[in-house]
Amino acid sequence: MKRFEHDSVISGIGQSRIGRRLGLSALELTTASCLNAVRDAGLTVRDIDGLCTYPGGDAAATAGYGGPPPAAVQDALRLTLNWYEGSAELPGQLGALVSAAMAISTGLCRHVLVYRTVTESTAQGAQSRSAVLPGARAEASGIDYWTAPFGSVSAVNWLALLANRHFHDFGTTRAQLATVALTQRAYAARNPNAVLTEPLTIDDYLGARMISSPLCLLDCDIPVDGSTAFVLSASDRAGDLPHPPVFIEAVGTAMRGRPSWDQYEDLSAMAATGAASHLWERSALRPDDVDAAQLYDGFSILALVWLEALGFCGKGEGGPFAASGALGPSGRLPTNTSGGQLSAGRLHGFGHIHEACTQIRGEAAGRQLEPAPRVVAVSGGGGPIAGCLLLTAEQP
């Protein structure tokens, strides 16, 4: 089957400094990650003819959630563009990469810079998370309209409801969920860019303060400042790169249920199900062919949801699967090998793509999986938005 995914490769990857309260502008972080990615691809900014980001908009107005819009980055780097996009209405954060692949496949452009920048740690500053939550404002509208009037103001509340349903339907336990946080923290200890590296014990987990039951503080990712960028190039460049190209085997972009935190038909799975099914419909590979996974973990429960949706374990079996040690470096499916958003920091989906490429290229140093994975599943989002990718070392 001819698929648009095969018309481009990830030719370059780059990151800025990543940390807590760096106090740097979102634009400065973004130009750093973008230039690193362009150099990594063996290109110059004059070669870049496409620019794409999630979510676009305005870093200041969104309390560090949105990075600089394409126009700001285009101007800062004096790019000449044939195509650009900055959008949040996509199949998860990685939807920006999907858009870029489509733009290349249609012939609009040949080298697209794709970036995602967050400055949530600096924006939040010394204040609590409530200072930057749209749902905690006096007037409820948009995505918060039906939830904020009942004090369901944060994604932790929305995912706690999902987790509660998962616990009820399948007997999932906090001890099982803890293995996600503990395994990822152990990976983070071997990632020099991770922000949380102190070893975690099950007692630390069970003793952590509750945020919204059954999710405690250690089930939540940690806001950081940082920017991640990729160069996506037309695949005829694949033999001519300074680093091994990473291929896009398939994308999963489907939304097959009601896109809502409380109306989705299956409250213990939500949109991941449709996106994951779509992914496998677009690939001859099967879950058994996957060597490692980078699964969106804004909250620990989402990693379990993605494991199930993508078919790495049965429906409802994510808890026992994680507790079996499957996610560790010698497990069946090493997962979130950078430490994920729980420990490496909330790079909001793009950190997962970056880690997948780093592992496939064999450049993950102290946390490098041996042998380097040839097929990595990546997911973004969860709840009412979701998207996923299969990235490979070999040309599809």
Add this chain to the structure above:
Amino acid sequence: MRAWTLEDPLLQRAVPAPDPLSDFFWASGADGELRILRCLSCGFYLQPPSVPCPRCLGAEVVPTVVSGTGVVAACTVNVQQWTPGQPPYAIAIVELAEQRGLRLTSNVVGCDPDDVRIGQAVEVRFIHRNDVYYPVFTPSDQAGR
């Protein structure tokens, strides 16, 4: 008519932005009744409100009184103090008795938040605040109290 002299467990409640399709929902409790938009052609309940009916595309959809009874489909006790000094409170997704999958996010009040359970039968009450009648739920076994 149901009383709304409930003690509100929330120190702050966000006010829904004005919306021509949904304003009725937040005003409905003035007479103690919960109303959900319903299709006149096929009887389907629509939540959130939309038009036309997604099942039969009927254009006539009207706010309709429902029983106000349902069961808890998912629940959480929020402990994090988004508002300083806020005690823990129960958030629930309540599935209404009228139709499978007809759900509201709300609060379960009038009981210990830790006692709320999936499958628990609940009944609507209203908290009148900010010129809004917020529909919340109490355990049905306490309805007579």
